[in-house]
Amino acid sequence: MNKSVDFSQPQRQSLPGILVMFANSLQKTVRALWPMLLIWLVKFDSLNKLVFFGSVAGVVLIIAIISYLQYLFFTFYIDEENGEFVIQKGVLNKTRITIQLHKIQQVNINQSLIQRLVGVHKLEIDTAGSDKKEASISAISHELATILKERLINHSQLELTENAEKNVEEITPTSFIKIGLPSLIKIGFTSNYIKSFALIFLFFTTIVENLQQLNAEVIDEDQVTNYLDTLPIYTSIFIVIGFFITLILLVNLVRTILKYFDFTIQKSKQAIILSYGLLSTKNTLLNPNKVQKIKVTQNYFQKKLDVTTIGIHQASSDAEKVKEKDQIEVPGCNENERDAILKLLLGQLPQKRTMYLPNWRKLAVNTFFFLLVPIAITLFLNHKTEFVTWNDWFMYTAIFSVFAGVMLWFSFKNYKLFVSNDFIIKQNGAWDIDTTIIEPYKIQAIETQQFFWQKATNIGSVTLSTAGGTVSFTTGNYTEIKQLVNYWLYQVETWEKGWM
Amino acid sequence: MNEFNNNPIDITQLPKFEEVQLNGLNPKYITVLLFNFSLLLILVIGGFSALFYFNQDAFSNTIWMAILVGLVLILVGLVVFTKFSFKKKGYTFREHDAIYKSGLISETTTIIPFNRVQHVALHQGFISRKLGLASIELFTAGGSSSDLEIPGLLLADAQIIKNLVSQKINPPKQDDPIEVAPTETPLSEEHE
Numbered sequence: 097m098n099k100s101v102d103f104s105q106p107q108r109q110s111l112p113g114i115l116v117m118f119a120n121s122l123q124k125t126v127r128a129l130w131p132m133l134l135i136w137l138v139k140f141d142s143l144n145k146l147v148f149f150g151s152v153a154g155v156v157l158i159i160a161i162i163s164y165l166q167y168l169f170f171t172f173y174i175d176e177e178n179g180e181f182v183i184q185k186g187v188l189n190k191t192r193i194t195i196q197l198h199k200i201q202q203v204n205i206n207q208s209l210i211q212r213l214v215g216v217h218k219l220e221i222d223t224a225g226s227d228k229k230e231a232s233i234s235a236i237s238h239e240l241a242t243i244l245k246e247r248l249i250n251h252s253q254l255e256l257t258e259n260a261e262k263n264v265e266e267i268t269p270t271s272f273i274k275i276g277l278p279s280l281i282k283i284g285f286t287s288n289y290i291k292s293f294a295l296i297f298l299f300f301t302t303i304v305e306n307l308q309q310l311n312a313e314v315i316d317e318d319q320v321t322n323y324l325d326t327l328p329i330y331t332s333i334f335i336v337i338g339f340f341i342t343l344i345l346l347v348n349l350v351r352t353i354l355k356y357f358d359f360t361i362q363k364s365k366q367a368i369i370l371s372y373g374l375l376s377t378k379n380t381l382l383n384p385n386k387v388q389k390i391k392v393t394q395n396y397f398q399k400k401l402d403v404t405t406i407g408i409h410q411a412s413s414d415a416e417k418v419k420e421k422d423q424i425e426v427p428g429c430n431e432n433e434r435d436a437i438l439k440l441l442l443g444q445l446p447q448k449r450t451m452y453l454p455n456w457r458k459l460a461v462n463t464f465f466f467l468l469v470p471i472a473i474t475l476f477l478n479h480k481t482e483f484v485t486w487n488d489w490f491m492y493t494a495i496f497s498v499f500a501g502v503m504l505w506f507s508f509k510n511y512k513l514f515v516s517n518d519f520i521i522k523q524n525g526a527w528d529i530d531t532t533i534i535e536p537y538k539i540q541a542i543e544t545q546q547f548f549w550q551k552a553t554n555i556g557s558v559t560l561s562t563a564g565g566t567v568s569f570t571t572g573n574y575t576e577i578k579q580l581v582n583y584w585l586y587q588v589e590t591w592e593k594g595w596m
Numbered sequence: 597m598n599e600f601n602n603n604p605i606d607i608t609q610l611p612k613f614e615e616v617q618l619n620g621l622n623p624k625y626i627t628v629l630l631f632n633f634s635l636l637l638i639l640v641i642g643g644f645s646a647l648f649y650f651n652q653d654a655f656s657n658t659i660w661m662a663i664l665v666g667l668v669l670i671l672v673g674l675v676v677f678t679k680f681s682f683k684k685k686g687y688t689f690r691e692h693d694a695i696y697k698s699g700l701i702s703e704t705t706t707i708i709p710f711n712r713v714q715h716v717a718l719h720q721g722f723i724s725r726k727l728g729l730a731s732i733e734l735f736t737a738g739g740s741s742s743d744l745e746i747p748g749l750l751l752a753d754a755q756i757i758k759n760l761v762s763q764k765i766n767p768p769k770q771d772d773p774i775e776v777a778p779t780e781t782p783l784s785e786e787h788e
Binding site: 541545561 | 742
């Protein structure tokens, strides 16, 4: 390897990097303007072609010039005297990022799709102060990136000789778990229905709104309604429902694959590195000590297909707003991989030991609020307005009652708390069953709560706060809860090491 | 390893948080509570008075009477509620944690171990300052949901408590003078 590269002089990124910046800017512009573009495409025939292509070419040209200027003004170098790595960038607003070499924790080299096409790499620098602006160089040749990484890490090594071993380890992280396409497809088909539905809903409403504003008659609404009217009512209902289900599944699948493609977990001595993404590769550093709460989610289909999703909540450096970076999801791992990840994060597999169940009154209260109250409200409204015939009302109410009843029963059945010496595990959920795992010594505060009418029946709730979120268990035996609280307090207060 | 013990723990023998005698808040704190309520009530009464003054025909006389009776009932209810809920509030400091209990309808007990407290703050609102009261707030890393505020303390007591907790967080060591991070004292901070 050519080690004589002089990093003390300001360097530019590699020339093909312009293409990367161009593609990024273009992507951002298209994303910002897509409703307009869509309408233009729809009304393509009625547009003045010259104006259309002229404006598109103009925008592309401007982006190209900006990209070139960005490339021109982006330089980086190592300031040997002060022991700093310096990045200077910005066309109009100049930014200068300086990172003290000894604070560098990790140097990552990744590639997104565009970067792969152009043949450049991205170099990212993680520092100790996590809330600081992260430094990255978005286009650098692999050879140069490797040398620079070595340089940066060697420098931090000089400062902290006792950590030398760690850094050597860091250079060659061992691949630990790789989540393949089949698992992602399984997850894509079995989760996030509501999220995707919301997304599709938003998508359609945006389009419809934009079209209405322009008075464009693209889809003749009457035609669609007329067509559906000609069919028997059940067939048209099935067509509409089938269309939406297919759309949701497709959107789900595409979203999952785009986001989590090539999900890799690498383990180095100090930290765990997660990298994923098809169009843009994301890289996250995970410190097992910072992990406060782990949530394992699985529904019935996923159980049959042997896939789970693991959510990892880290302590936030900023308590007020939880950063996205601190909440990581590992999609689609099978049972062995799940156990391996839990072992990696917790040091051992969580044991369940003693089980605590909620009082039957929890089911009664939930049934009252989520089944009886809604029925009473619709009964009252229908009585006033005669919105639907009473036969229809009975049919809808029966369907709702069965659905809600099943959901309520399962959410009660699945509501459990497990306590062992080293773990607190709470399970809940009707369809998606969440298993939340926390370690007692990571508890920050405990809150017990009891309504005055619960005193006679000795029922109460407890909420455990950690730096990564809360866990609560409601409508349990209050004597048992108080005993547990005393035990957890004892554990927290006799714990000598830090919680993070 | 010197004197390593690993005896099994009998959970029933652990100190019980629910059996600790709690200290009540300073009786003057009722004034603060009532003052906060009265601000709201004055707004409501003011609104109705203005309506009565300018447009007496808005409601019939019986409805006006009902509103008057309703307001008086709410006032009495608030005073009674405040008195009772005040009696329910209590705090105590154990060797290793702080306990605060409150709530008339829903009784809530919050416990924060000292080794999880990040910093302590002492607040004094406008009325509290006039009455010589202060409140203590303990902050943890668990976000705003797990912070604990104990109101209605005498200023002198609050200062003692603040120093006590500060000492628990940063125990002074003899041989290495660690930089004791000064805990914030926003004495002038308005917080009601």
